[in-house]
Amino acid sequence: MSLSVQQRAEFVATFRFIQVFLMETIARWVPQTPEMEVKVLFGRHIWELAQQADSLGKRVYELRAPLQFSLRPVESYVQVLEEFARTETTPQKISGFYDVILPGLAARYRNYLERTDHLLDEPTTRVVEKILNEFQKMIKESETLRKELPQLCLADKNWPAHLAKPEVSVPTIVAHRPSAAIA
Amino acid sequence: MSATQNFDAALFGDGPARDERFTEKRRWAECANFPNDHPLKHIEFFHRQMNEEMNGVENAAQSLADFPDADWNVRMSMARQCADEARHVEMFRRIFESRGGQLGEYPILNFQYRIIANLGDLLSRLVVQNRSFEAGGIDAVTYAIDEARKRGDQELVDLFEMQQADEITHVRFANEFVYQTIRKDPRAALQVARALTLASTAFMQVMGSEGVGSVEYLADERGRLEAGFGLEEVKAATTQAMKRRASYGSH
Numbered sequence: 001m002s003l004s005v006q007q008r009a010e011f012v013a014t015f016r017f018i019q020v021f022l023m024e025t026i027a028r029w030v031p032q033t034p035e036m037e038v039k040v041l042f043g044r045h046i047w048e049l050a051q052q053a054d055s056l057g058k059r060v061y062e063l064r065a066p067l068q069f070s071l072r073p074v075e076s077y078v079q080v081l082e083e084f085a086r087t088e089t090t091p092q093k094i095s096g097f098y099d100v101i102l103p104g105l106a107a108r109y110r111n112y113l114e115r116t117d118h119l120l121d122e123p124t125t126r127v128v129e130k131i132l133n134e135f136q137k138m139i140k141e142s143e144t145l146r147k148e149l150p151q152l153c154l155a156d157k158n159w160p161a162h163l164a165k166p167e168v169s170v171p172t173i174v175a176h177r178p179s180a181a182i183a
Numbered sequence: 184m185s186a187t188q189n190f191d192a193a194l195f196g197d198g199p200a201r202d203e204r205f206t207e208k209r210r211w212a213e214c215a216n217f218p219n220d221h222p223l224k225h226i227e228f229f230h231r232q233m234n235e236e237m238n239g240v241e242n243a244a245q246s247l248a249d250f251p252d253a254d255w256n257v258r259m260s261m262a263r264q265c266a267d268e269a270r271h272v273e274m275f276r277r278i279f280e281s282r283g284g285q286l287g288e289y290p291i292l293n294f295q296y297r298i299i300a301n302l303g304d305l306l307s308r309l310v311v312q313n314r315s316f317e318a319g320g321i322d323a324v325t326y327a328i329d330e331a332r333k334r335g336d337q338e339l340v341d342l343f344e345m346q347q348a349d350e351i352t353h354v355r356f357a358n359e360f361v362y363q364t365i366r367k368d369p370r371a372a373l374q375v376a377r378a379l380t381l382a383s384t385a386f387m388q389v390m391g392s393e394g395v396g397s398v399e400y401l402a403d404e405r406g407r408l409e410a411g412f413g414l415e416e417v418k419a420a421t422t423q424a425m426k427r428r429a430s431y432g433s434h
Contacts, residue, residue, distance in 0.1 A: 023262065024251060030244035030265070031199040031296065036237060036272070036286075043240040043269030046247065050262030057255070068255050 003116055007176070009063035011112055012056050012124060013071035014174045018081065018105060019053035020070060025085045026097065033090055038152065041145055045138050052134065055127045062123060073173040080166050087163075091154045098142035099160050104167045106135050194385035195294075196301030199241045204287035205234070211394035215289045225339075226282055230289045233275035238295040239268035242312050245296075250305045257305075260356040264313075267349045274342055294389040298382055306364055306371060307378035313357030315382060317350050321410060322424070324350065326400030351410045358411035401425060 003011075026042045026049070033039055057068030072078065087096045109128045118125050146152050154160070190209065201207060208214055214231070217224040243264040250258075276286070299312045324347040331339040364371045387395070402420040412420070 020251075024248050027244040027262075027265065028248035031241040031300070034200040034202040036202065036205075039237060039240055040269045040272050043244065043265040043272075046244060047262045047266030050259055054255075054259060 003121075005063055007174075008116065008121055008124060009060050009065040009069075010071055010174050010176055012060045012063060012127075013065055013069045014073050015105075015109070015112075015128075016053050016056040016060060016068070017070040017072055018173070019049050019056060021081050021085075022097070022101065023049035023053060025081075026093075028085075029093055033093065035090055035149070035152065037145055037149060038090055038094065041141060044141075048134055048138060052131045055130070059124055059127050071177075072175060074170065074175045076166075077170045077173045080163070080170060083166065084163060091152055092159060094142055094146065094152055095154050095160050096163050098139050100163045100167060102135050102139055104164070106132055108173060190388050191384070194301065194381055194388070195297040197297070198293045199238070199296045201291070201293075206287065206290045207293055208290040209292070209294075209389065211292065211390045213290060214292060226279065226284045227289050229275050229279035229282070230284055230286075231291065233272055233279060234291040234293070235295060236268050236271035236275060238293055239312075239317075240265050240272065241296045242299045242308065243268060245300045246305055246308050246312075253305055254360075257356070257360050260353075264353050267353065271346055271349070274346065278338065278342060292389065294386070298385045302378055302381070304374070306361065306374055309357040309360055310375050310378045311382040313353050314361060315379060317357075318354050318407060318410060318412070318420075320350050321347060321354065321406040322400050322403045322420075325403035325406060347406065351406055354407075354410035354412075362411075395427075 023046055027046050030039050030042050030046075033042065054068075057070075060069045061067040073081075081101075084096050084101055087093045109132055113125060113128055116124065198207060215223075215227050217227055243261045247258060247261045247265065280286075295312070295316060299308050299316075302308045302311060324343050328340055328343045328347070331337075331343060361371075361375060365375070401424045402417065404417050404421060407417045407420060408414070
């Protein structure tokens with residue numbers, strides 16, 4: 001089934017909500033995180049997340065929604081994000097963000113690319129493909145840091161599943177609205 | 184004397200987290216303040232500056248988290264500042280370690296975070312962090328560039344020039360935000376004045392007369408104009424710096 005302009009806007013606005021939520025979460029963690037190298041990594045990635053949110057916010061306007069419009073995802077996914085935001089230790093924060101949340105979100109972006117028509121929706125496709133490339137770079141940087149500082153690696157290798165299980169259990173993240181409700 | 188004696192607790196919030204490599208002090212006088220001709224003077228400065236840049240990341244990040252309803256363009260600028268200051272941490276770490284320093288070798292101060300994150304609104308935070316501390320940084324870096332050039336230290340000249348370009352951008356967006364806010368609500372000027380008074384009082388409690396007495400530089404008029412200060416503000420900053428220097432010189 002093809003997507004309407006409004007449905008595309010809803011996807012893009014939902015992705016923007018998530019990007020901003022992640023930006024705010026790791027921003028909140030910066031002063032609370034003891035390790036200098038992690039603060040630096042988060043500090044750099046705050047800007048990546050902000051630029052990604054900004055691109056989505058400009059694209060959503062082209063899809064006839066307000067400029068920089070965000071749409072809150074379905075409640076079950078918001079709960080996943082909020083659980084993630086409550087993560088306490090540095091290894092869990094790093095693993096939760098780079099091993100679970102970003103790959104999970106990347107899968108949802110790829111799912112969008114599979115659903116949308118790449119010719120009709122080429123501008124969104126370009127924004128999403130750029131974000132996916134940047135996610136890879138961000139994840140790689142976190143892996144490099146964990147190799148340099150092994151104390152940042154998780155002792156409990158089963159911990160990511162605790163966050164990943166509810167993340168994958170949410171099949172769709174968009175809380176669709178009645179026609180023309182987001183304009 | 185206790186480290187926090189004569190500190191007005193209301194002016195300072197909790198400090199940011201640091202790992203066990205670092206030792207935080209609360210007063211300038213408790214740091215490793217080498218005389219200008221001491222061989223460790225510059226090395227220690229790189230370590231101190233690296234941590235101040237860390238405070239820059241922490242303050243911008245804290246404001247990004249604390250003010251989700253702020254204008255998106257201002258939030259973008261703060262997010263950019265997080266990345267810039269993080270890069271500055273790495274720049275100072277690189278030069279510090281390449282010249283023989285070891286992380287945590289010297290005590291650090293986190294007064295910038297303790298003062299700024301303690302302010303309850305974004306206008307006050309940007310006025311103090313960007314328009315006051317970072318603007319002072321533009322002046323200090325101009326002086327430091329000249330000094331590094333005289334010593335033939337091109338690596339440091341390059342570092343400082345890039346740092347200064349970034350700081351001018353940070354001060355500029357804060358100036359734009361402050362002017363816009365005051366245009367919308369002239370009473371915000373009182374908020375600005377109050378924030379500056381609180382920060383200045385807290386700063387003096389940290390630095391003491393011996394800390395500020397070592398300041399030798401004047402205002403960088405060109406840098407401040409580029410950063411969006413008005414001509415009158417720049418002249419006032421110059422006059423104030425000259426008076427300050429004359430006053431220290433007479434002690």
